[in-house]
Amino acid sequence: MDELIEILEDIKPDVDYEGCENLIDGHYLDSLSIISLIAEIEDAFDVTVPAVEVVPANFNSVKAMWSMIERLQEEE
């Protein structure tokens, strides 16, 4: 999870990622940040994020992102 937070801080600093539960709905991450984030997640965790996974529920919090990554790793 720390690696994921590092990626997020690199893409968009100055956000309290550990405490935030509405990263998408609260407009902290826009579509450009999501594009970067997905590319970085795929590189770092060796998963493929399909377009169907790009929904606010999967990106609103670090916890949600992490559980998506774990699920995708299991599926791979």
Next chain:
Amino acid sequence: MDLPSLLMAGSLDTLTSYFSVAFLAIFLPVSVVVYAVIPQKARKYFLLIASFAFFWLISGQLIAYLCLIIMGVHYFGLWLDRIQTQKSAALKAVPKEEKKALKKVYLHRSRRVLLFAAVLMIGGLLVIKYSPFFTTNVNSLLLLLNIPIQFDIPSYIMPIGISFFTLQAVSYLFDVYRGLIKADDNILRLALFMSFFPQIVEGPICRYGQTANQLWNVKQIEFENLKLGAVRILFGLMKKLVIADRLNPMIKQIFSHYDDYQGGIIALGAIAYTIQLYCDFSGTMDAVMGVAQIFGVTMPENFQRPFFSKSISEFWKRWHITLGTWFKDYIFYPVTMSKPMKNLTSSARKKLGNHFGPLLAGSIALFCVWFCNGLWHGSAWGYIFFGMYHFVLILSGNIIAPAVTAFNKKLHINSECFAYKVFQIVRTCILVVIGEMFFRAERLTTGFSMFGKMVTDFSFSSLNYELMKKLKIDMHDVMIVLIALAFIFVISVLNEKGICVRGAIAKRNVVIRWAAVYALIMFIIIFGAYGKGYVAVDPIYANF
């Protein structure tokens, strides 16, 4: 209107307007009464029959096209589902290390089926809607190159709502392919999802998961739904009759004879057209939602107070929402998340940084979205320009965003204060009005000429009673439109604050409730633009 003529195929093109007498006084009440008296089990089948009858009355034999699309969607959906089932069974039978390769095999198989199906669906739309435009341009090019070949320009009659139900068909297939929904083996449920009569003409573009089961499990009509649905239809009728249709003669006059008017008058025409388009389309959506609510069906909203947007990008999240989300889900993300685009994002981020890196892939996807969006509205260069205009505005907004933030910081401008937000809203509205002017202009070159006059000859000095007479509008019209707009503005502000006006009035006592409904009805009867001197205006979006 006698019964035999009413029942002739394709005879009732007035039904394309949900505010027509044919719809509001005949088709809808008959449907509601029959629906209410038949047994519960038969209601879903009745809605399907009513939807097909509605389509048949407008488009006649072209109903065969809708049937073909439904059969195609049903067949390909089940095919995709079969591949998913085979994949699951095959994956269970192989060791872990072989799973990845096997998944790839099945992925390619379903991709081929999806591609073939999508080409068929979109291909049909392209041939019917765009081949005359394409052939005309090819002929012009050949003429320009002095090649003595000219092709006959094909001419097709479009089935009503083709641009809307084709997108629904494609979204269904994509959702099955992505595993978001199971393919429906019940072709009748699928047919009702594709053809439900309140939405077939102008949308909203629904996803299978949003409405298919609601429609198939409809229940008896509840008085509360009937009441709230009827009020929503009335509100839409007010937008259409009191504002959109009243402004129509003036808009027609300015856009047809723009050369006779000063730039300021043309700007007024462009503002009036933007208001007309909003009231026409969102008013129709109110009618659609209202009719659906009568049958107990909730449809996705298509408008969310677009003129309160602080940027063009936000505007398109609030205007024709279901089209925007369709493009986002089925074009923007698939393009940005394709392998080459992901690689481009990764390498560009390293060189250009966190903001401009992803912008490169994002702008390619954005270009595809806006090219398709422009073309979806119609086969003319003006529509393509309209798409490109918004592409450039949204892209520029993204490019200059860091500079604007730095600029505001340097000058200590509080971007969260009320005045700054008003500035952003006004700026967005001006950009929207310019875009809509090109959208409405008869030709792209006309749009440029009008814009040129707005810039070089911006004056209102010719505005007097004589000019208003020529524009087929008087002070009485202006006052009515302004009062109606003020009414919509107040309701919009309340909605923006999370207050549902319809719901709030419904909770008040019977006197206030009926007084509000009667006031709305009287307002429409007294101030609506209909009868002598007015021609009913076709719903603008039905042509797309």
